[in-house]
Amino acid sequence: MRERARELKAATRRGSGAQADAEGEVLAKIAEMAEADGALAERIHALVRAAAPGLAPRLWYGMSAYADKGEVVCFLQSAQKFESRYATLGFGDQAHLDDGAMWPTAFAPGSWEAEVWRREGHP
Structure with missing residues (x-):
């Protein structure tokens, strides 16, 4: 909760139009992660951005x-x-994953090795 409070204060100070600052903060947080999580986060970041x-x-x-509006x-x-x-x-509610009576809202990607990444058609 403390991190969320800091994020809200930082967003207020930045004001609107600070997309580059927010992306820099995300990349800095990814860089702080343990090696396995960081590698996964980098690939997810690249995938979402593309x-x-x-x-x-x-x-x-x-x-x-990653947010919409x-x-x-x-x-x-x-x-x-x-x-x-x-x-x-x-995934949050904004993802609109609704499909039938029950649907997944989270996944646990075990590893995302370079070979799998390339096989799926990503650089």
Whole structure:
């Protein structure tokens, strides 16, 4: 919660039109991550920026996140930060994943090795 309060204060000081600052903050947070989480976060960042350039990178509760009109669409929870077995790629309500009576809102990507990344058609 303290990180979220700092994020809100920083956003207020920046004002509108500070996309580059927010992306820099996300990249700095990714650089602080443990090696495995950081490598995963870098690839997710590249994928989101390429596939959905309209989403704005931002920090959300200390996590890298991507938002549409200020509402978080997806985010990455670091395994190290949350002392869990794996990092989690989660989706907010703005993702509109609704499909039937039940649908996943989070995934635990185990690893995203360069070979898999290239096989899926990414640089």
